[in-house]
Amino acid sequence: MVIAGGNGVDHRKVATNIGNGTAPKDKQHVGRWGRSLASGEMSFPCHRPGRVARLLQLLLLTLATFPKAFLLLTPPWSTTFKGEKVTLTCKDHHSLVQGYISWYYNGDLWTRGPETIQIKTSAHYSCKTQRSSLSDPVHVEFLFDWLILQASHPVFEGDDVYLRCRGKKEEGINEKIYYRNNKRITHDYNSEVIRLHSVSRDNSKYHCTASGGSSWRPWITTSKPLKIQVQELFPHPVLRASSSQPIEGSPVSLKCETWLPPLRSHIQLQFCFFREDKVLGSGWIDSPELQILTMWSEDSGSYWCQAKAVTPNIIKKSLRSWIRVQRIPVSDVNLEIQPPGGQLIEGEDLVLICSVAKGTGTVTFSWHREGTERNLGRKIQRALSAELRIAAMREQDAGRYYCSADNFYGPILSKRIRVTLRIPASCPVLTLRTPRTQAVVGDVVELRCEAQRGSPPILYRFYHEDVTLGSSSAPSGGGASFNLSLTPERSGNYSCEADNGLGAQRSEAVPLRVTVPVSRPVLTFNPARAQVMVGDLLELRCEVQRGSPPILYWFYHEDVILGNTSAPFGGGSSFNLSLTTEHSGNYSCGADNGLGVQSSYMVTLNFTGLSTNKVIQITSGVIGWLLSMLGLAATASLVSHFRTQRKSGGLPGTGTPSDSPEEHREPSRSRPSSTDPHRPIHSEPAALMELQPVYSNVSPGHDNLVYSQIWSSHHTKEKPGETASEQVEEPAIIYSEVKKAHPDDHEGQAHEDAAENYENLPCVPLALDR
Incomplete structure (x- = not known):
């Protein structure tokens, strides 16, 4: 026997028809149940007089309201192992299910099919027949666990429920213990199934443990917590x-x-x-x-x-x-509003006046807005009219209003009056949409201005540093856009304004930085290329004419990276390099500010000779030390000898022609040196040639020769009455040829005369490479 209700059926009408003996005969199931009762095929577990009639009324009511379907599980456990299958059977209040069954998976329509299906996936399942409403969902769970706790299904409030602790392999399990909310449930030792009496719909959680093994190697495992699905025995009436x-x-x-x-x-x-x-x-x-x-x-x-x-x-x-018992009813209910016309500006007060033409006693007035269930206000008074003031109207308060009057005969409604609100534009939000992360010169940026609230139409104006760029209208509300092609001058603050005639609103300023790609950089050197020599500290300077900072500069020698430096605030950047002969070659630099690398033109540098402010001493073991000592010892003699020969007008016994003072005046400018034909000729200012005396050994590569090179500063002698062109310079460089002892010379053998081992050779001074 089922007592049913709900699902949108007018039970009062059904009950009245039943009482009058006019139950609807056009419904097949009602007629069949009526015939069954009339033929005596059904019986009721009740022997009180009149109970059968009341049960018949309730039964007919049930059949007329499409009661819920229900699910049966085979086997009757809501939890099982993964890989096993569970059969679902959909039933309704009839002995035989007619037509197809609608099956639902996690609340969504899954399929239509027979009344029995097999499942193997964890989900919430429910069903519906053509003569029932949707069943309560049943959560069927398939677990990979080794131990699971199963609860019987279905279970209703007040029912007994059976719990079964089940392992994938029952062999070796010595003890099973059941728990409710982490407290042990007392039961028979190692029960396969336990019974809980009269369960209720609460949030209790159950689990079980299984243990086994030997005393020296015990084991224990715990099942996943289980919440018993207890269904309502009957819903709230x-x-x-x-x-x-x-x-x-x-x-x-x-x-x-x-x-x-x-x-x-x-x-x-x-x-x-x-x-x-x-x-x-x-x-x-x-x-x-x-x-x-x-x-x-x-x-x-x-x-x-x-x-x-x-x-x-x-x-x-x-x-x-x-339930209200009516007296003399009210009539002609009317609603008036102030201000008249029903149009307000947001924030103004609305006054609603409800009145009746007739009615006695205490009248209950209530005010309503269409689409809301809750009334806006209610007043009970002995009067024919009442007033309700709604302060500070908001956008959501717009709509159709009406009032009702009731003096226990039922509410009488007034006509509906539409109230509209004009909403001032809210403070707009300006959004800059660029085609890339950085705004680059040449990009087209979209300025999007939108006020979240405001009655249309809305006029939007766009500004750059308070200078108007343009305007755009939104006739139906919402936002508007303005496109702008970027130039370097477009960096700065942008804002917009929204105006719908109720007061203009200005957005917050949004900064935009327009990034300028770097131009081709220029590579320069300090000192200039004509002045640098081996041993100098050369400054490589890379600089672009335009480009947004920060800029990262890279320096290359023969396409090999020497290093990099950064210019956080723009401009150029430098890299210092200590020069060796290996640094001859092609130099270039690159500049990058995140928008692509630009490379400079390649510059070629050749370095030869020594710097004017560095000394490179080439020594090699004992020979180098000896030669140094020989050079120092011979210096005085060589200089004295040279001066003596100069006064006499020649160098005797050397095989080298003597040079006149005119030939020694500017050797680097006049002609290349006869002793070093590969050395480039450069013209240097006199200031660059003012050098302190320097001594170094130079080996030309012959086994029996070592050259002691003497550098000295220029000394210009001026004679009274001579012009500048007639002034005589002292020799700048003297080479002294020192012959080494032959390796075959044995110890104790007499050496050659010192005069034969030294020879003065004139040479042009080393010049700086331009």
């Missing part, structure tokens, strides 16, 4: 009255509607009715209906009911329903 606003002296029928699932239709329900907190009638009765023969004005109030299952003892109550 709903109180329905034949009339919620009866006229004084008329009867009212109250019905307490609920239903039992087919699997528990044998459970007996009782009902009790209340007005406010006072019990009506004799208290608990077997019938879900109570007849009140006469209603008076003092009977107005809230009514509710309770439903109780006798075994188990489960009680549920309905929500309260208001």
Whole structure:
């Protein structure tokens, strides 16, 4: 036996038809159940007089309201091992299911098919037949775990439930322990299945443990927590009255509607009715209906009911329903608004005046806005009109308004009046949309201005540093855009303005930095290329004419990276390099500010000779030390000898022609040196040739020769009466040829005369490479 209600059926009409013997005959299932009852094919577990009639009424009501379908599981466990299958069977209140079954997977329609399907995936499953509403969902879970806890299904409030602790391999399990909310449940030792009595719908969690092994190697494992799916034995009842606003002296029928699932239709329900907190009638009765023969004005109030299952003892109550006994009804309800016309600016007050032409006693006025269930206000007073003020109207307050008046005969509604609001534009938000992360010269940026609120049309104006760029209109509201091609001058702050005639609103400033790609850099050197020589510290300077900082500079020698430096604020950057002969070759640099690398033109540098402010001493073991000592010892003699020969006009015995003072005046400018034909000729200022005396050994590569090179500063002798062109310079460089002893010379052998081992050779001075 099932007691049903809900699902949008007018139960009052059904009950009235049943009472009058005019139950709808056009519904096949109603006719069949009626014929079954008439033929005596059905029986009821009740022997009280009149109970069969009441049960028949409830049964017909159930059939007319499409009760819920329900699911059966085979095997009847909601949890099982992964790889096993579970069979779902969909049933309704009829012995045979007709038509297809709608199956649902996690709340969504899954498929349509027969009343039985097999599943192997964890989910919430539910079903619906063509003669039922949707069943309660059942969560079926397939686990990979070694140990699982299973609960029997279905389970309703007050039912006993069976728990089974199951391992994938039962062999070797010595003990199983069951827990409820982490507290051990007392049961028989190592029970395969335990029984819990009269469970309720709570949030209790259950799990079990299995242990085994030997005393020296024990093991224990725990199952996943399980929440038992306890379904409602019956839903909270709903109180329905034949009339919620009866006229004084008329009867009212109250019905307490609920239903039992087919699997528990044998459970007996009782009902009790209340007005406010006072019990009506004799208290608990077997019938879900109570007849009140006469209603008076003092009977107005809230009514509710309770439903109780006798075994188990489960009680549920309905929500309260208001019943008002009518007197003389009001009529001609009218609503007026101020200001007239129904158009306001957001923030203004709205006054609603509700009035009636007729009505006596206390009148209840209420005000409503279409689309909302809750009333805006209510006043009860002995008057024909009432006023409601709504302060500071907002955008969501726009709509159609009406009022109602009621003096216990039912509310009478007024006509609806539309109230519109003009909303000032809110402070707009400016968004800059660039085609890339950085705004680059030449890009087109979209300036998007949008006010979140504001009545259309809205005019948007766009500004760059408070200079107007242009404007755009949004006739239907929303935002508007303005496109701008970027130049270097477009960096700065941007803003926009929204105006719909109710006051212009300005956005916050948004900064935009327009990035300029770097130009081709220029590579320069300090000192200039004509002045650098081996041993110098050369500064490589790389600089671009334009480009947004920061700029990263790279320096290359023959396409090999020498290093990099950064210019955080723009401009150029330098890299210092100590020169060796290996540094001759091609130099270049690159500049990058994140928009692509630009490379300079390649510059070629050749370095030869020594620097004017560095000394490179080439020594090699003992020979180098000896030669140095020989050079120092011979210096005085060589200089004296040279000067003597100069005064006499020649160098004797050397085989080298003597040079006149004119030939020694500017050797680097006049002609290349006869002793070093590969050395480039450069013209240097006199200031660059002012050198301090320097001595070094130079080996030309012959086994028996070592050259001691002597550098000295220029000394210009001026004679009275001579012009600048007639002035004589002292020799700048003297080479002394020192012959080494032949390796074959044995110890003790007499050496050659010192005069034969030295020879003065004139040579042009080393010049700086231009």
